[in-house]
Amino acid sequence: MTVARAFSHGWQVASSRRWLQVFAAAMFINTSYGTLSYAFSVLVTESGPGGTFGPRTVSFAFGAALLVSGAMGIFAGAIADLIGTRRLMAAGSAVGAAGLALLAATQTGWQFFLVMALLCGPAMAATFYEPVYVLMNRWFAASERPRAYGVLTLLGGFSITIYTPLTRWLVSSLGWREAVIVLGIILMAVGLVVTALLREPFERTAEGDRLTPSRFLREARSGLHHADRRFWWFTLAFVVATVAISGFSFHMIAQLESRGFAEAPVANAIALTGIISLPARLLLPMASGRVPSVILLAVCMVLLGTAAALASVSGSWWQVWLYIAVYGAVFGAVYPLRALVTSEQFAGPYFGRIIGLQALFVAAARALGPVAVSAVGASAAAYETAFRLCAVALIVAAAATWWSMRGVRTPHP
Numbered sequence: 001m002t003v004a005r006a007f008s009h010g011w012q013v014a015s016s017r018r019w020l021q022v023f024a025a026a027m028f029i030n031t032s033y034g035t036l037s038y039a040f041s042v043l044v045t046e047s048g049p050g051g052t053f054g055p056r057t058v059s060f061a062f063g064a065a066l067l068v069s070g071a072m073g074i075f076a077g078a079i080a081d082l083i084g085t086r087r088l089m090a091a092g093s094a095v096g097a098a099g100l101a102l103l104a105a106t107q108t109g110w111q112f113f114l115v116m117a118l119l120c121g122p123a124m125a126a127t128f129y130e131p132v133y134v135l136m137n138r139w140f141a142a143s144e145r146p147r148a149y150g151v152l153t154l155l156g157g158f159s160i161t162i163y164t165p166l167t168r169w170l171v172s173s174l175g176w177r178e179a180v181i182v183l184g185i186i187l188m189a190v191g192l193v194v195t196a197l198l199r200e201p202f203e204r205t206a207e208g209d210r211l212t213p214s215r216f217l218r219e220a221r222s223g224l225h226h227a228d229r230r231f232w233w234f235t236l237a238f239v240v241a242t243v244a245i246s247g248f249s250f251h252m253i254a255q256l257e258s259r260g261f262a263e264a265p266v267a268n269a270i271a272l273t274g275i276i277s278l279p280a281r282l283l284l285p286m287a288s289g290r291v292p293s294v295i296l297l298a299v300c301m302v303l304l305g306t307a308a309a310l311a312s313v314s315g316s317w318w319q320v321w322l323y324i325a326v327y328g329a330v331f332g333a334v335y336p337l338r339a340l341v342t343s344e345q346f347a348g349p350y351f352g353r354i355i356g357l358q359a360l361f362v363a364a365a366r367a368l369g370p371v372a373v374s375a376v377g378a379s380a381a382a383y384e385t386a387f388r389l390c391a392v393a394l395i396v397a398a399a400a401t402w403w404s405m406r407g408v409r410t411p412h413p
Contacts, residue, residue, distance in 0.1 A: 017199075018139045022148060024194045025132050026155030028089065031190040032127035033156075034163030035183040036065075036096055036120055041253055041270070042167040045263060048176040053109040055254065059374045061109075061116035062250070063367035068121025069128070070363025076125040077356020080134040086195045092126025093191020095119055100184030104177040127191065129156075130359050133339045134352040138200055145343060146293075150285035153336040157281045164271040168264065227357060230345060230404060234294075235358050237400035238338055239365040241301050244390035244397070245334065246369030248308045255383040259315060269324055276328030284333040288340050294405040297337040298398040300330040305394030307331075312387035338362075341405065 044050040044058045079088045099119030106112040132152065140148040163183075170179035248255070256266045284296050307327035314320050339355065346354045376386040 019151070021139065021198055022136075022152050023155055024197050025135060026152055027190060028127070028194040029129060029132060029152070029156035030159040030162060031187055032093070032096070032124075034159035034166075035100065035187045036124055036127065038160045038163045039167040039180075039183055041250060042164060042171060042267060043176060043180070044250070045254060045257070047171050047263075048179075049103070049106075049112060052176070053112055055378065056374050057109040057112065059250070059370045061113040063369075063371045064113060064117040065121040065124060066246075066363045066367035068117050069124035070360040070367070072122050072125035073130060073356040073359030073363060074353055075356070076131060077134070077352035077354070077359070079352075080131050080356075081350065081352035085131045085135050085200055086198050088126045088131055089198075090192055090195040092123045092131075093187055093195070096123030096127060097184040097188035097191075099123055100180045100187065103180045124363075125359070127187075129335055129339065130352075130355050133343070133355055135198070135200055137343060137351055142344075143289075146285050146288045146340060149336045149340055150282045153285060153332060154278055154282040157277050157332045158275075160273055161271045161275055164267055168267045172264075227346075227354060231342075231354070231358070233404035234341065234401065235361050237397050237404050238358075239361050240393055240400065241304075241334075241397035242362050242365035243369045243372060244308065244393040245304055245331070246366040247373040248311060248369075248387050248390045249331070250370040251373050251383065251386075252311070254378065255311060255387065256314065256320065258378065258380040258383050261317075261320065266320075269320060273324055273328035273331065276325060277330070277332035280330050281332040281336070284330075285336045285340060288337070292405075293337050293340040293344065294401060297334065297341060298402045300334050300337065301394045301398035301401060303330045304334070305391040305398070308387045308394065309391040312384045312391070345405075 040058065040062050042048055044055050044062070048058070050058045076088060079085075096119070099115055102115045102119065103112060106115060136145065136148055136152060167179060167183065170182055174182070252270055253263065253266050257263055280300075284300070285293075288296060303326055307323055310319065310323040310326060314323055342355055342358060343351065373383070373386040373390070376382045376389075
């Protein structure tokens with residue numbers, strides 16, 4: 001399928017109610033990732049809380065929030081499976097908005113850390129991709145999911161393009177404390193409006209089988225029994241890749257600053273990765289109907305490793321643009337391809353808990369990545385070493401990803 005035909009098909013299905021809900025869910029994803037994740041690539045710098053509390057404090061706090069979001073993932077997945085996703089997403093938006101507002105009032109590093117861990121972390125678990133993937137599996141049959149994931153990822157690919165320069169502008173114009181309050185208001189408004197529009201078909205708890213706290217905990221634990229050997233090997237490989245991706249992605253702006261590039265032009269250039277990623281966001285998930293999704297995912301990891309290696313030696317703008325082009329071409333397809341691999345093998349009534357369990361380890365890896373890169377150091381030489389280590393890790397993870405699913409045939413609907 002050509003790019004033109006793919007986009008044409010997207011317009012044809014736009015009148016379908018469930019596809020309109022995909023568009024609404026993508027708006028939600030753009031907002032949650034933009035305000036609770038990509039904004040921190042600006043906030044970690046000297047003009048944000050990174051200048052007030054130190055970049056390491058902000059990195060550790062962001063990592064702690066990701067770790068908490070992972071720990072909450074299996075419970076968020078159980079809520080999505082048993083109660084529904086709309087309430088989960090709405091509550092997460094409210095908690096995330098409260099967390100961003102409280103960040104503005106923090107006066108010490110430990111206060112900043114606690115707010116990130118106790119409020120922003122749970123909000124991430126409830127508002128990032130995993131709950132939306134549960135919705136997608138309810139809206140679409142297995143044969144339609146690659147196309148649906150592609151459309152969702154395409155439309156959800158604007159968060160870095162919107163929120164990196166928006167956060168930079170808000171911080172420059174208002175100061176970082178006022179900026180995070182504005183981001184919280186945006187998250188609350190979009191979260192509540194979108195979840196009011198969504199509808200989800202799922203089997204509700206029977207009146208005679210009420211969802212008591214003890215039953216909820218049993219149901220949450222039951223997801224563990226559906227994780228087999230393939231799941232654990234695949235998750236391990238993806239965790240290694242995620243440590244590397246999150247590590248060098250979080251420090252992209254700071255790393256280029258350390259090499260003498262000005263902060264504002266770099267932030268604007270990095271924002272373009274969202275636009276560059278659009279074709280792959282749509283076409284790579286859709287291509288999984290012809291090429292195994294695990295192979296596509298491994299190729300993306302190799303290219304991201306190449307991007308990290310290019311970043312480690314960038315000394316002029318042409319090298320920066322080459323790095324951005326390679327990175328932007330594939331990074332947006334990594335997480336939907338991961339979800340497709342998981343969905344192909346583990347779709348069913350426990351899918352929310354399975355992907356929630358996986359989210360625990362993925363979030364831990366996302367938390368570890370920025371901290372690991374920070375631990376190497378913040379000088380140009382230290383960033384060069386850290387980014388090269390990320391490149392090696394991604395190449396290894398690509399091979400392990402392919403190996404984890406070798407001989408497994410994609411199930412047909």
